[in-house]
Structure formats: C-alpha cells, structure tokens
Amino acid sequence: MESTIIYIIIGAAALLLGILLGKLIFTKDNQKKLQEAEVESQKMLAEAKLKADTYKKERELEAKERFVQLKSDHEKELMHRSQKVAETENRIKQKEQSLHSKEGNLERQIKENEAIKENLNRQIEVVNIKRTELEKHQEEHVRRLEKVAGLSAEDARAQIIESLKQEAHSKALSLQQEIIEDARLKANKEARKIVIQTIQRTAAENAIENSITVFNLESDEIKGSIIGREGRNIRAIEAATGVDLIVDDTPEAIVLSSFDPLRREVARLSLQRLVADGRIHPARIEEVVEKTRKQLDDQVMDIGERTVIELGIHGLHKELIRMVGRMRFRSSYGQNLLMHSRETANLCGIMAAELGMNPKLAKRAGLLHDIGKVPDEETELSHALLGAKLAEKYGENPAVVNAIGAHHDEMEMQYVISPIVQACDAISGARPGARREIMQQYLQRIKDLENLAVSYNGVEKAYAIQAGRELRVIVEAEKVTDAESDKLSFEIAQKIQTEMTFPGQIKVTVIREKRAVNIAR
Numbered sequence: 001m002e003s004t005i006i007y008i009i010i011g012a013a014a015l016l017l018g019i020l021l022g023k024l025i026f027t028k029d030n031q032k033k034l035q036e037a038e039v040e041s042q043k044m045l046a047e048a049k050l051k052a053d054t055y056k057k058e059r060e061l062e063a064k065e066r067f068v069q070l071k072s073d074h075e076k077e078l079m080h081r082s083q084k085v086a087e088t089e090n091r092i093k094q095k096e097q098s099l100h101s102k103e104g105n106l107e108r109q110i111k112e113n114e115a116i117k118e119n120l121n122r123q124i125e126v127v128n129i130k131r132t133e134l135e136k137h138q139e140e141h142v143r144r145l146e147k148v149a150g151l152s153a154e155d156a157r158a159q160i161i162e163s164l165k166q167e168a169h170s171k172a173l174s175l176q177q178e179i180i181e182d183a184r185l186k187a188n189k190e191a192r193k194i195v196i197q198t199i200q201r202t203a204a205e206n207a208i209e210n211s212i213t214v215f216n217l218e219s220d221e222i223k224g225s226i227i228g229r230e231g232r233n234i235r236a237i238e239a240a241t242g243v244d245l246i247v248d249d250t251p252e253a254i255v256l257s258s259f260d261p262l263r264r265e266v267a268r269l270s271l272q273r274l275v276a277d278g279r280i281h282p283a284r285i286e287e288v289v290e291k292t293r294k295q296l297d298d299q300v301m302d303i304g305e306r307t308v309i310e311l312g313i314h315g316l317h318k319e320l321i322r323m324v325g326r327m328r329f330r331s332s333y334g335q336n337l338l339m340h341s342r343e344t345a346n347l348c349g350i351m352a353a354e355l356g357m358n359p360k361l362a363k364r365a366g367l368l369h370d371i372g373k374v375p376d377e378e379t380e381l382s383h384a385l386l387g388a389k390l391a392e393k394y395g396e397n398p399a400v401v402n403a404i405g406a407h408h409d410e411m412e413m414q415y416v417i418s419p420i421v422q423a424c425d426a427i428s429g430a431r432p433g434a435r436r437e438i439m440q441q442y443l444q445r446i447k448d449l450e451n452l453a454v455s456y457n458g459v460e461k462a463y464a465i466q467a468g469r470e471l472r473v474i475v476e477a478e479k480v481t482d483a484e485s486d487k488l489s490f491e492i493a494q495k496i497q498t499e500m501t502f503p504g505q506i507k508v509t510v511i512r513e514k515r516a517v518n519i520a521r
Contacts, residue, residue, distance in 0.1 A: 017041035307338065307342065308321055347427055357417065368387065370383060371387045406418045407421050446468050458476050458488070459475055
C-alpha cells in the first residue's frame, strides 16, 4: 500500500509538470523556461523514484525484522509450553508411582486384615465354647449354694440389694451433710463479699451534729435588744420556740440550746430575721416565729421530696415524705438521721441487687426504717415498732413494714429484705467515725484497751492509736518468741472481740524487737 501511495504522488507530480509544460508550449517567450522546467521535472521524478525505492526497502527491512522478532517470541513460547508439559508429565508419573505403591500396601493390609479376621473368628468360637461351659458350671454352683444356704437366688439377690440400699443411703446422708456444710461455708464467704462490695461502693461522708447552735452577731450591742427590758424579749423567744438562749460573755455570739434540732433551726432563723429587721418585741417575736415555723415546714417537705426523688422511690405518702424531711434535723449518737437513712437505703438497694432481689423495695425499707425517731407526738413505743405502725398506717408494703419493725429484732422477720435492712443499718451505724462517743467513754475505752494488752505476760508497753482503731503492743524479746508473738496477737484480738464494745474494727499489732548494745571505751 505504501508503494501505491508513492506511485500516486509521482503521477500527481507528472501531471503538474505536464500542465506546466502545456502552458509553456503556448508561450513562445517562455520556451527556455519550459526546457528548464522539463529538466527540473525530470530531476524531481528521478529523486521521487529514488526516495520511493529507499522508503520501500526500509519498510521491507522493518517487516523482516518484525517477522524475525515474532518468530523468536513464538519459539520461546513453544519452549515454555513444552517445559510446562514436561513438568506436568513428571508430576503425573510421580503420582502414578505413588498410587501404585499405595495400591500394593493396601493389598497387603487387606490380606493381613483377612488373616486377623480369621484368627479373631477362631478365638470368638473358643470364647463362646468356654462361656457355655462357664454358664453350666455357674448354674451347677448356684444349685449347690441354694442347697447349702437354704435360699433361692431371688431371695439372696433381694437381701444383697437391701444391704446395698442401706449402705448407699448412709453414704448419701454423709455426702448430703458435707454438701450442706460446704454450701454454708461458701454462703458465708459470698455474704461477706457482698457486704464488703456494698460498703466500698457507698462510702458516704460522715455527718455529726451537736445539741447546740451558735448564733453569731455583728456586735454585742444587739444582745441588749434580744434580751429586752427586764428580759421580756428573750423570755418570749424561749416560750415561742422552746429553745434556751444562753447569753454569756462570749463576744458577738448567742448559744441556742435544745435537744430538738428542728426547734433550734426555727429559733436561729427567727433570730436572724428579727436582728435584720431591728424590731424586736414580744408581738413581733411571735409573728416571726410562726412565719419561720411555716417556712421550715415547707423546707422539710422540700427536703423529703428531694431525697425521695434522688433515691428513685415513687408513690410515698406525703406524711412519710414529711417525716423523711424531718430526719434532716435529727441526729442519732451524733450521726445525722437523714444521712444515715440515705446511706442505709443505698446499701440495701445494692445488696438486694447483688442477691437478685427487688432493689427498689429494699431501698424503700432502708429509707423508712428510722421514721419512728421523728414522730409528731411522743409515745412509749420503741422507734422500730412505732415506725412499723406508721408505715402500715400510710399503706406501705407488708415487707417494708416488717423490715422496719424487725430491724432491732423487736418483731419476727417474715421477709427476706428484713435481715438486709438490719445488716445495712448496722453497717451504716458501726462504720468508723459515723457516730460520736462522749469524751469520758472514749477515754475509758482507750484505757481499757491498753490495760487489757498489758495484762498479758511479757508485754512491756501498749498504745492505743488512731482513735482506738489500732492497738500497738510492745513485748520483751527475752520473754516472748516470734511464734508466741503471733499467738499473743490472736489472743488479744479475740479477747477484745468478746469482752469489749467498740465501733468498727481494731487492729492488733505485736512488736518484738531485739537490741544488742555495747559500749566501746
């Protein structure tokens, strides 16, 4: 196709030259130019032919090189395929050899198995013959035994079964006892674990209050206004609030004294309003005290509602909510009653959840277990029985009523949550630092601890430290050995546990130290 293109180009060039020559022929003046053009066209034709031949040869050479390259690639591909075919044939030959060898092994194994099978058949025949002989001998032996014992085989079997049954029954009883003991031990461990986890998860803050409130004044001049002429103002305040006002030499302070924290709070807020207003006289005092009392009642209700909402307890009667709020202004052995009840409720909820019980019911019982300590009227009933009576009056669940009445063992426990409430109440009250002792009782308990330790032989000194929660005992190294130190620590701890009453726990540490002293002169 390339040569055809070249010939077309040459023809076009010749046609162009012909046209030029035709024009030159009719032009006499350009004959010379025509000749020159003819010569030039011949040169151009010659060059075009030469270029066409050269181009043709180059293309032929390129075609030959391409052919040689394709041929070489084809030969290489054929060689590669032949190698693969050879490898495949080798693998097939190897597999055939392996199959032949396996086939030979299989035939040998079949022959060996047939021989073993024949041998087993012969042995089975021998065993069957011997078993038949043994059965005959056994029947003969049984007949002889029946003659000697005077019992049939069925009677003997019944006696053996009865004896085995009795033996199995006794073993079953002993095994049952072991299982019960093991379950009791595991139950105690699990109970301790649950109690410890519950305490750790509700480490509440300590809340201790006093029976007095100090009312601070801006200056001592206000004391005269509070006392009034001939003491009429202070008498009116004491009569209206039921709180004793102690005005002494303490600068800028008046002491409010009452066993009832609610009354002290009414007196404090009333004094605060009167001092801020400046008008202090008996009529104004009665008016302010009455308003303060109403305001405090609303505050008590608000505290109770907020506590119930925070604990997630629903459907509580309004009177019970008001009693819960009153707990905020009541303390038991120095421990704030509301904080104690909240802590007990949280402990009960967590412990009930750990035991797979109803945590909401347990939390409800824990919150209400001490409502008998904040009654509207004083009665001769204990706070546990009074609390149960109030809970029953306001439609609480029988389980909650029983838990409240039985948390000090004054009622029989009829529900599972009752011991939970009792345990959580003890945990919250006995926690170190939760309740305050009188100073004389505290000092006496510390002395009793030290005297108890000193009473043992070989004890040199004893110190009660950390507010009586640890007892350090120093012994004489010459009289007490290391082994005896361990025994002494255990004995002192056991004696403290059995003979003394104490909050929390006491750690007993026995220290034995040997000193060798010499002087160089």
